[in-house]
Amino acid sequence: MAAPAPLRDRVYLLVSRIPPGSVATYGQLAELAGYPRRARFVGQALAAAPRSLGLPWHRVINAQGRISPRRGEGRRRDAESLQQRLLEAEGVPFVGGRVDLARHRWQPVVDAAWARAVAREAR
DNA sequence: GGTTTGACCCGTT
DNA sequence: CAACGGGCCAAAC
Numbered sequence: 001m002a003a004p005a006p007l008r009d010r011v012y013l014l015v016s017r018i019p020p021g022s023v024a025t026y027g028q029l030a031e032l033a034g035y036p037r038r039a040r041f042v043g044q045a046l047a048a049a050p051r052s053l054g055l056p057w058h059r060v061i062n063a064q065g066r067i068s069p070r071r072g073e074g075r076r077r078d079a080e081s082l083q084q085r086l087l088e089a090e091g092v093p094f095v096g097g098r099v100d101l102a103r104h105r106w107q108p109v110v111d112a113a114w115a116r117a118v119a120r121e122a123r
Numbered sequence: 124g125g126t127t128t129g130a131c132c133c134g135t136t
Numbered sequence: 137c138a139a140c141g142g143g144c145c146a147a148a149c
Contacts, residue, residue, distance in 0.1 A: 001128065001145075001146050001147055001148080002146055003146075004145085004146070026130075026131050026132080027131065027132055027133095037131095037132075037143065037144060038131090038144060038145080039132055039144085040130090040132085040144065041144080041145075041146080042130085043129075043131060044129070044130080044146080044147095045130095046130055047129090047130055060130080061130090062131065062132080063131075063132055064132095068130045070130060071128095071130080076130090079130090
């Protein structure tokens, strides 16, 4: 499975705008990209994201405030602990294995142009 | 070309 | 809190 190209590219743009110390959820990004209820594809997009983009991928977690479990073994599991360490290093604490979304969720300022583009294309 | 497979989410039981 | 079901839908097989 792979995310549709339009969604994928918007996700990359959105993720690149998440500031240090904040986190966004998969569903939130899908919504912002104009593709509500397509949270899974956001995960797909991130899994397929080239390292060369240098995206702050670690700032994307699931709606429960937890780091989403990777399917594979070995390196993928390492990515999970790395993600937590990167976030804690930025000042995003994990309490009981979860991030307090009410406090750390990214609240982007959506400009009028973007809102219009999304409204037009989101059918 | 039908089936399986996901870095997900949410309401219900 | 855990389990389940339904929504989502492009690829890989």
